[in-house]
Amino acid sequence: MESVTKRYPDGTVAVDRLSLEIPDGSITVLVGPSGCGKTTTLRMINRMVEPTEGTILLDGEDIQRQPVTTLRRSMGYVIQNAGLFQHRTIVDNIATVPRMLGWGKQKARARAAELMERVGLDAALAKRYPYQLSGGQQQRVGVARALAADPPVLLMDEPFSAVDPVVRKGLQDELLRIQDELGKTIVFVTHDIDEAIKLGTMVAVMRTGGRLAQYAPPAELLSDPADAFVEDFLGADRGIRRLSFFPSARLELTTGPVIPLDATAEQIAAPGADHLLVTDADGRPLGWGAPGDLTAGDIRPAELLPHGRPFVPGTDSLRAALDCAVLSPTGWAVAVDAGGRVTGVVSQQTIGEAIRSAHAADRADEAKVSS
């Protein structure tokens, strides 16, 4: 939807010959250290900053062609600390752009009420003023306000960086959910690489001096950082984080060491495993026990080792499966179905093999694409 080539010198160069094609209907994240020009880039899209060179095209048309206020009203903008109008009620804050576009008061307020529900705000907050809301609630109002006139494009400038980590995670999940429903074209600026990887369909890593270091989907960013700067910016555990993009569905599970609470002596002895996972009558995991410590007909759930958090194959990633195995006292991860019933167990070793084969498959895919 957009092809940007521009340089922005005001003595210093804030953004240097940047070219980006931002795909429609997905989240593109601009990430980089402070002073890398990511906010400047974002603000050039709605012309709060005018580029010195180059052009920005929106759906093939130069954004310079339409009046600046028209352009801005067609783009939602969410900012750090929300930037709410403290002198207006929540409902009036959200209705701002629709009112400017000439909607009737009733229609604008009805729209605001609908959006409050969409972003997870209690309708009782409508008549309150911003100071009466928590930071997270204010940020939700900010998102609702940006969505009010149903703009095709949403610009978000570090919107979640001023709230605490728990609230931030909630807001990120909410954004992904809203994006699933609405399919906006979102350009999101952050300095937090984890946020970028979590939210982005495409991630543009920028470096100081306003240059693009790499523009790629998050999985590719983690597997093939373009250079030392990107690698360093991704952090030391990018290998582990990359596992988030591999599904755990194809892990080979074994039910050998899984026994019911009322297991016979043979069932306890048969697998020849170091540890056995005991399940209750419904098949839910109770805990681990060594065969020597278990007495047939008298297995006491309270004496078993904890089984740790289980993972759901298909829903969770390999990273989640590995995490379960690492945290498990026996080194085995417990797999359950959506109902919490054990479908099998898997060892760290098996997960390790799955990771290697996933990497191999990934490389084969790339080879196919490039050939």
Next chain:
Amino acid sequence: MNGFLDGFFDIPSDLQHSWLGLIGLHLREALLPVLAGLLLALPLAQLCVRFRWLYPPVLGATTILYAVPSLAFFVVLIDYTGQTELTVMIPLAVYSLVVLVPAIVDGVRSVPQETLAAATAMGFGPVRRYLQVQLPIAVPAILAGLRVATASSISLVSLGALIGNQGALGNLLAAAQKYDRPELAVNSVVTTAVLAILCDALLVLLRVVLTPWMPNGARSRPKTGGRRQRPVPQDVIR
């Protein structure tokens, strides 16, 4: 009937006004300059906000004007405007201006950057942004300035007595001396004080009515959005 308060409301006829008439005159001489000062201060303050370099010289010039004693002002102005109400009101308007310009500038400047950026990004032009965002948020600071300007203006009107009975309630002070009737002086002082207090109370009331968005009990205006530590009504936390 020779009690002290007997002649309290018996205003000498050479003042040409009843007690209530003097009050009306006093309010007019005091409040019109404040209004004029406000009307001049608004655009001047907006210029100071837009062109930052303008603010220090404007502040310097108005402060020097404020330092000119009102009596000196009157003497200079008499040559041009004679012994009229206008001679009293012009200096008062200048004094109001001096108080109001920094109040408005500080108020408008204290609108959080992210609020301004959000307004711009939503497609507010400069004029709409000033009228619908900056000015309303600056209202508490402007009203704080108005309170100071109004109180000082009400008290300074009395000096008009020195240039030929243009002091409204202040004229009673001169009359008290002339006719040896101290109760008129008491009347002048008490009435002026009560007027000042009432006007101040009205401005406070106006502030409360205009700014329902201010946190209850906050004495100073809020400066940034969102992250202040403030008492929050319990039922809001859900």
